[in-house]
Amino acid sequence: MQAQEIVAYQKDMEWEEYLVPRSLDEALEMLERYRGAARVIAGGTDIVPATRKGGTGIKALVDITRIPGLNMIRLDGETVKIGSLVTHTEVALSGLIRKRGMALAEGASRLGSPQIRNIATVAGNILNAQPGADTLIPLLALDGSVTIRGRQGERSIPLAELFTGVGRTTIDSTKEIVTEISFPGLGKGEASAAMRLAKRKTLVLPILTVAVVIGVDPGAKTFAKARIAVGPVATTPFRCKAAEEILVGSPVGEEVIRKAAADAAKAANPRTSLIRGTSEYRKAMVAVLVERGIATALKRLEESNG
Amino acid sequence: MAKKSVTFKVNGKEVSVDVAPGEMLVDVLREKLGLTGTKVGCREGECGVCSIILNGKLIASCLVPVMKADHSTILTIEGLEQNGEMHLIQKKFIEDGAIQCGFCTPAMVLAGKALLDENPHPTREEIQLAISGILCRCTGYQKIIKAIDSASQAGEMR
Numbered sequence: 001m002q003a004q005e006i007v008a009y010q011k012d013m014e015w016e017e018y019l020v021p022r023s024l025d026e027a028l029e030m031l032e033r034y035r036g037a038a039r040v041i042a043g044g045t046d047i048v049p050a051t052r053k054g055g056t057g058i059k060a061l062v063d064i065t066r067i068p069g070l071n072m073i074r075l076d077g078e079t080v081k082i083g084s085l086v087t088h089t090e091v092a093l094s095g096l097i098r099k100r101g102m103a104l105a106e107g108a109s110r111l112g113s114p115q116i117r118n119i120a121t122v123a124g125n126i127l128n129a130q131p132g133a134d135t136l137i138p139l140l141a142l143d144g145s146v147t148i149r150g151r152q153g154e155r156s157i158p159l160a161e162l163f164t165g166v167g168r169t170t171i172d173s174t175k176e177i178v179t180e181i182s183f184p185g186l187g188k189g190e191a192s193a194a195m196r197l198a199k200r201k202t203l204v205l206p207i208l209t210v211a212v213v214i215g216v217d218p219g220a221k222t223f224a225k226a227r228i229a230v231g232p233v234a235t236t237p238f239r240c241k242a243a244e245e246i247l248v249g250s251p252v253g254e255e256v257i258r259k260a261a262a263d264a265a266k267a268a269n270p271r272t273s274l275i276r277g278t279s280e281y282r283k284a285m286v287a288v289l290v291e292r293g294i295a296t297a298l299k300r301l302e303e304s305n306g
Numbered sequence: 307m308a309k310k311s312v313t314f315k316v317n318g319k320e321v322s323v324d325v326a327p328g329e330m331l332v333d334v335l336r337e338k339l340g341l342t343g344t345k346v347g348c349r350e351g352e353c354g355v356c357s358i359i360l361n362g363k364l365i366a367s368c369l370v371p372v373m374k375a376d377h378s379t380i381l382t383i384e385g386l387e388q389n390g391e392m393h394l395i396q397k398k399f400i401e402d403g404a405i406q407c408g409f410c411t412p413a414m415v416l417a418g419k420a421l422l423d424e425n426p427h428p429t430r431e432e433i434q435l436a437i438s439g440i441l442c443r444c445t446g447y448q449k450i451i452k453a454i455d456s457a458s459q460a461g462e463m464r
Contacts, residue, residue, distance in 0.1 A: 018327035018373035113439025118363040202438040
């Protein structure tokens with residue numbers, strides 16, 4: 001019998017070139033030169049495992065991490081802007097983001113592991129387009145947008161319009177580069193929260209993620225604003241608009257929160273999955289997490305006012 | 307595949323090495339620089355045994371193309387010993403019996419160092435979080451947590 005070679009893994013990656021541009025224009029030129037055979041790498045925590053088996057046809061990586069100006073978190077008017085090189089650790093610890101969009105800081109603090117969060121960018125988490133991604137769900141609730149640069153110029157797309165399917169966006173990653181993520185910073189009378197249900201705390205994909213943004217009218221004590229995002233319960237990150245409508249205008253109270261949570265569970269359509277549990281269980285948990293998310297945001301609001 | 311040269315500072319020493327663009331940092335450390343204290347487990351960032359400190363941050367070296375590390379500063383387990391003396395965290399791992407098979411130990415020690423460099427007196431929860439990206443299949447983690455805590459109690463880290 002002939003000895004069989006057992007290959008446990010492939011060691012080297014298949015790309016032949018690793019390019020390190022110093023400007024966005026240079027990076028876009030490099031992408032263009034490879035006509036679809038080059039990919040952008042920032043943190044690399046998605047693209048490396050995804051291409052480990054080879055056969056992807058990727059000839060070159062364009063590493064954008066040395067391009068100046070993309071590594072910042074700042075407030076521009078009332079808009080929070082996050083450069084596309086900002087890591088999950090940086091977002092999780094950012095005082096500005098914790099103050100103006102806590103749900104995003106929470107989401108960022110739960111992705112992967114410390115080692116992953118230290119290098120993985122939030123822009124990468126968005127572009128990977130998994131419908132339950134830890135920063136995506138909060139950013140959807142926060143009404144976030146992304147800014148993209150291509151050879152033809154710059155454009156900005158609301159996250160709500162970005163996704164076309166699991167792992168798919170309207171961004172052509174062989175031609176375009178995300179430069180910035182932004183969301184309207186929450187102000188007085190507004191708060192947010194992100195909830196995650198998973199088998200353990202580190203290095204597992206979520207069974208469910210939920211993010212909630214609320215605004216409360218201080219005089220009338222009614223919900224002035226409500227945005228609820230849930231994932232993964234559809235092929236794209238999901239907004240529970242009917243549940244939001246139940247809340248807006250209603251007096252803040254347990255009953256209306258429970259009603260909205262039940263409606264969110266009704267609208268969400270999680271699949272039965274060997275990894276994530278049965279559809280029935282996950283549907284029931286949508287209601288629990290939405291209720292907890294709203295309660296947590298309300299508590300935060302109370303604390304910030306107190 | 308055209309060879310490239312990368313330069314970085316590894317454990318205090320400036321090193322230049324010829325690499326292929328598709329090589330990963332963990333393999334260059336182990337096979338070209340002989341630093342086999344950094345282990346290879348899953349190659350997907352899931353097990354954490356390849357953890358090193360890159361520019362002051364704990365990262366999984368199996369996910370880092372070596373070209374990305376050009377001009378960086380790297381600390382591996384081999385860099386902790388100074389003048390023949392082990393680092394305080396290493397001593398505490400031995401004293402507290404935080405080592406069994408040893409495969410995750412270099413990563414655990416470096417995770418402890420990365421933590422204590424930023425936060426010299428962490429809570430138990432902060433220690434748990436700091437090592438949460440590394441799998442240990444022997445110890446049950448308790449003694450590793452204790453060893454990092456002992457090092458923190460014993461004070462001066464650097």
